Amino acid sequence: MTKATDSTSQTLAALGVASADAVTARFAALRAEFDGDAGGEGAWKALHDSWMGRKSGVLTRVTENWLKTATPALRPAVGKCLNELRGHVEQRLAELQRAAESAADEAALARERVDLSLPGVTRPLGSRHLLRQTFAEIERIFLSLGFAVVEGPEIETPYYNFEALNIPEHHPARDTMDTFYLETPRQNSGGPARLLRTHTSPMQIHTMEKQPAPVRIIVPGKVYRRDNPDATHSYMFHQVEGLAVDTDITFCEFKGTVEYFVREFLGPKIRTRLRPSYFPFTEPSVEVDASCFVCGGSGCRLCKSSGWIELFGAGMVDPAVYGFVNYDAKRLSGYAFGLGVDRLSQLKYGIEDMQLFFQNDVRFLRQFP
Ligand code: DAH
Numbered sequence: 001m002t003k004a005t006d007s008t009s010q011t012l013a014a015l016g017v018a019s020a021d022a023v024t025a026r027f028a029a030l031r032a033e034f035d036g037d038a039g040g041e042g043a044w045k046a047l048h049d050s051w052m053g054r055k056s057g058v059l060t061r062v063t064e065n066w067l068k069t070a071t072p073a074l075r076p077a078v079g080k081c082l083n084e085l086r087g088h089v090e091q092r093l094a095e096l097q098r099a100a101e102s103a104a105d106e107a108a109l110a111r112e113r114v115d116l117s118l119p120g121v122t123r124p125l126g127s128r129h130l131l132r133q134t135f136a137e138i139e140r141i142f143l144s145l146g147f148a149v150v151e152g153p154e155i156e157t158p159y160y161n162f163e164a165l166n167i168p169e170h171h172p173a174r175d176t177m178d179t180f181y182l183e184t185p186r187q188n189s190g191g192p193a194r195l196l197r198t199h200t201s202p203m204q205i206h207t208m209e210k211q212p213a214p215v216r217i218i219v220p221g222k223v224y225r226r227d228n229p230d231a232t233h234s235y236m237f238h239q240v241e242g243l244a245v246d247t248d249i250t251f252c253e254f255k256g257t258v259e260y261f262v263r264e265f266l267g268p269k270i271r272t273r274l275r276p277s278y279f280p281f282t283e284p285s286v287e288v289d290a291s292c293f294v295c296g297g298s299g300c301r302l303c304k305s306s307g308w309i310e311l312f313g314a315g316m317v318d319p320a321v322y323g324f325v326n327y328d329a330k331r332l333s334g335y336a337f338g339l340g341v342d343r344l345s346q347l348k349y350g351i352e353d354m355q356l357f358f359q360n361d362v363r364f365l366r367q368f369p
Contacts, residue, residue: 004029008061011069012078020077026066027081030058034089044096051089059086130368131238131357134345135220138240141264145257147216147242152203154222155182157192160202164324165281173280179225180235196224199338200241201281204317207243208325213332214246220341231353238341243317245327245334251316254335258314262290266348271297273308282315282336293347309347312339 007015007026017023037047051058062082070078128136139149158169167173177198184194203219219241227233244257259272271291279285288311292303299305314337319329342354349368351357356364 004033005058005061008058008065010065012066012074013069013071017074020074023074023077023081027085030062031085031088034058034085034092038092038096044093044100047096048093052093059089127365127369129357129365130345130349130351131341133368134341134348135238135240137265138261138339138341138344139218139220141261142218142242145216145260147218147244150203150207150217150219151221152197152200152206152219154197154224155194156197156202157194159192160205161195161197161199164205164321165201166318166320166324167280171280177225197221198225199223200239201336201338203241204243204281204321204336205325208245208322208327213327213334214244215334216244216246218242229355231355232343232346234342234354234358236358237354240339240341242314242337242339243334244336245317245332247331247333249333249335251335254314254316257335258288258337262288262311265344266290266293269293269296272311277313277315279313279315281318281321282313283318285313285315288312288314288337311344311347312337314338 004026008030012023012026015026017026034051037050049057054060059082062085067075067078067082143149162168162171162174162177179198180196182194182196184191200219200221200223203217203221207215207217207219219239221239221241222236223239224236227235229235244253255274258274262272263270269291270293273289273291274286275289277285277287289308290311291297292300292307292309294300294302295307297307299307303309314335317334317336322329322332342357345351345357346354
């Protein structure tokens, strides 16, 4: 079958077109062919080239072969029909182009679509260990009283861990504290012995060596002892040491500070009591007890029917300690305390076995988010 567009390579005269009606019919055939080709949306570009192509597109051929060669009588009809056809072709091609472009856009959107309703990749979030939370709580309370937080080394010499704290070589207090001694190259070549600190108290000495009074510090940290693990013991545990030294510190300030801490930490209804005790670096020394927060003091399993729970050791700094750091014992006075962080956490949160702190069982950890 010959196509209408084939006729555009010939002149109208050659085609035997002699009337305006015949011209209109020829253009109608062209338009019908164009509309047939333009039915789909796929190849608008090819359609554009074959109809609007400058050199040999159908419209160019019509212009060259039909319009320019038309007899003066037919020329107006050819011109009019050509303009109409051009307008029609241009408009339709523009539509096809728009349709093709938006189809491409939609395909790209579909390809790149992110489904926001899909659940994301969930990474399990950790939380602060209960001991860290307890450290933070203790630090908050003492910071509010004007204490500074300092930290110190876990490896010490016997001088700082014992002697300067008024615990001489053969003092019985060392028996419960003798600990892990380290074999370091330095020590093998004649240096002082090294050991894992048994308490955070050595930082009392380091701090007073470094700065003059007044001193108000707390020292959170890890300590080590040769203990076998059980519900209340571990070879590694945690303490917060406290030290306050100034020119006018009395036993009253000491007692008030301790009571304030206990009430902030355990609750406003808790009462405290000081029991005489002994530590080589404090004089007098006390054990700080709290009224039992389970039974309120009437006696229960936790307080072993006594109504009181032993919390921590403390006391007024023994003047002998000032001698080791060149502080003037006549002018200065102060107090110190040593909080067992594991013990305080166990009491506050009702944890019977201290080992739970170190086993990292998430079923335990999750209970303290
Ligand atoms: N260092 C002691 C210990 O670990 C605890 C202690 C008691 C520290 C009384 C003090 C204190 O500062 O005054 O057993």
